[in-house]
Amino acid sequence: MAKARNSKLDEIKRDAGQLLVIGFDGTDVSDHLNTLLSRLQPGGVILFARNIVNAEQTYRLLQACRAAVDSSLLTCVDMEGGTVDRFRNLFGRAPAAADVFASGNRKLYRQHGRLIGDCCRSLGFNVDFAPVVDLASEASRKVMSSRSVSPDPKKVVQYAREFLAGLKAAKVAGAAKHFPGLGEADLDTHLDLPQVSRGWKLLWDKDLYPYRVMHRELPMVLVSHANYPNITKDALPASLSKKWITDVLRKKIGFRGLIASDDMEMGGVLKAAPIEEAAVQFVQAGGDLCLICHVEEWVIASYEAIIREAEQNRNFALRVKESAERIRAFKKKSATNRKATRKLGTSVADRLSRRVWEFSEEVWLANLARQAEA
Secondary structure, eight states: OHHHHHHHHHHHHHHHHTTTEESSSSOOOEEEEEEEEEHHHHHHHHEEEOOSHHHHHHHHHHHHHHTTSOHHHHHHHHEOOOOTTTTHHHHOOOOOHHHHHHHHOOOHHHHHHHHHHHHHHTTTEEEEOOOOOOOOOOHHHHHHGGOOSSSHHHHHHHHHHHHHHHHHHTOOEEEEEEEEOOTTSSSOOOOOOBBBBOOHHHHIIIIIIHHHHTTTOOOOEEHHHHHHHHHSSSOBBBGGHIIIIIIIIISOOOOOOOEEESSTSEEEEESOOOOHHHHHHHHHOOBEEEEEOOHHHHHHOOOOOOHHHHHHOOOHHHHHHHHHHHHHHHHHHSSSOOOOOOOOOOOHHHHHHHHHHHHHHHHHHHHHHHHHHH
């Protein structure tokens, strides 16, 4: 009996680890980090500027993370270009989505995704949490700035489709964000829990349009920490809402890919629940990948909370297993299961830097020509 219980607990632990994408400090895999990765066996890791010194170091860091984990690993980054550019010190500044979109040239939209995808892949990343498909509006202008491309959802889809195709050509999986839409959010979810007061019809017709139209094309969807009181009649962020994640995204829209949370360390979700409770609620709501991007204590607390709840609640254990199996299947069939490209050499980094510079110039000239025509 004890042996069976231990076997079941081991299975729960393996599944719980798959649901985590974790961030950390440092620019190499220390003994301490190696122990953490070996213990948790996370589904993925995510790097930020604090982890990235140069191209070779980044490549080696991701390889070391892979070596510490028994199964294939999602190696993730937020790389949009513009204000969200983790590689600017490696390859130069990539253009913002809004600047590329302003060119009106769909070939450049795809080139944007391909260029960013090639930069990601050369370093060893296989997931890029991009593109943003939030609608550009006056309400969110100060927060989103050049990250959102248009108030017209059909034009947002035009850009996003091409960008995602570029990523895919580089063998990198993209993720549309921030479901169900931050276009009308006037507060930064890194710090606050914004309320979006739109009713269902407007959300369905506008903010949800990109997810509805592209639901079969999207590898992943990343869920926001904004609250939609007219829809859920509560004060919870969408990231903790079964109505949004399961009822709308899974059932009504029919999305079958992976559902990731925005960083669970952000103020938008921590104002609603302590992080370990939030991690459990996200999974209960139907989420797959729980992003915890910095604090080790919060990573461990969330991992342990998921395990405890799965031990005590059979339905939750089945929910954890469902997501873990979905994540494993995604890795098996997607580009994320393939090894990184050959070891990055100086010549490769130099070529990518040149491509970033040339593409930035091409976008600038295209925008200049379009302004002259107007």
